[in-house]
Amino acid sequence: MAWSERLVVRDGVRLACRDWDGPGQPVVLLHGLAGHSGEWELLAGELSSRHRVVAVDQRGHGASERRPEDVSRAAYVADVTAVVEQLGLRRPVLVGQSLGGHTAMLTAAAHPALVGGLVLVEAGAGGPNPEVAGEVGGWLDSWPTPFPSREAAAEFLGGGPVGAGWAAGLEEREDGWWPRFDREVMVASLAELTRRSFLDEWARITCPTLVVLAQSGFIPAPEVDEMLRQGPATMAVSVPRAGHDLHLERPEVLHGVLAEFLDGIG
Template sequence: MSGPHTAWTERTVVRDGVRLVARDHGGAGRPVLFLHGLAGYGGEWDATVAGMCGRYRVVTLDQRGHGASERRPPGGDMSRSAYVADVIEVITALGLDDVALVGQSLGGNTAMLVAAARPDLVRALVMVEAGARGMVTREVDRIGAWLDSWPVPFGSLDAAAEFFGGGPAGAGWAAGLERRAGGWWPRFDAGLMVRSLAGLVRPSFWSEWRRVACPALVVLGESGIIPLDEQREMTSARPGTAMVTVPGAGHDVHLDAPEALRAVLTGFLERHL
């Protein structure tokens, strides 16, 4: 199979009855596993990973409840622990030991928790627009209201891209939709997306952040969502953490500026893989 930027082979891993689907872009180098954010899918990394397979084995995962993976996991389990266990299973099943984990937003939190729990598996960590603070209920409610506001089905991908704000990020969000009866629909259940955020409603993840033993990079968008005081606290809580801001990018750095993000990633990975 192929996307607009790179060829890939579909890999399926099943954990506790949950089907997890990954895009294996190949490559003979050390493994790099990419984790998307809430309501995303693995294909949104295509433009970022283009050209990386000459140096690394690149895999992008559709996490539970998202994309081509299990739409409605048994019992509706969208807990942080389930996401973490899924990633550990994928790493093991696909032979990605000593992996570099790259995660954006919710995927960045998952990547951090995996690195903290299994330092034997993770060689390097990259968190894109993800921090170590938790969320409060009103933030979850706001995101839930936004998901409910989607005028589905969209009549066209162009209409969807416009709804999502246009530009590369809008097109990237639209590309994650699927065509079904009546138009273009999200490949997730909005209620389960809100449930995914429930595990983030806590004061912080500072203890997990401090347990990360591998080299770590935090990538921020110039107009992203991680406050300056949280950025400072992340570097002070874990000295040696690298932090880079991508000009002109928002929260979806990988969609707004994939080439710039790729350059940042490869520079970091060359030093630590």
């Protein structure tokens, strides 16, 4: 099923969305830091036969507002609620990877009446870790931009489906292929997340919840254990032979897990 572009505006900030106008319970897909809505295309196409699927370019990313003044966690959450309300999505299931998963979690905690389900893909409650922002900044600085081609970018960014997924978010200019985000905005978007844990917010979630982790993922085991100990009733699944970008590496496995979860709460 083809998607159409939808534009949501909140406080003057443009949010570009891809809308697969399928039947059934809505699903909102939120990408990770430095990502883009196109990462979800294969998964969205599969889900759209039974669900209305909306993938969002979050603020500072992709086709959305590139340099928003506010990149707080609260701003990201308010964007999700604006998408849900302006597109008329009744109690959607929020599915987020990495930073997008954290945004989905905070949205479900703050607006329980708005959210019908929550899926965290390689995402957790976070915790004090000030080194992360510097590490991410250093990683972004290592990109040899502009890339001469999308193929060269895909190879640099890991090759295979992961590299292709990241490279699909680039834009072509006269001198080559560039990211559709600013490095400073990405680092600033992480700042609040690395200063404290959000376990209190996690504990306030009341909707059905699924945590999908990769065998070689980024979420520390103690963080996952603590989430499962004190959080809402949660299903947890580990995907073998996958890393942090498991939605790109093994989309068919993620689709199967998601479809079963959605059937169970439908």
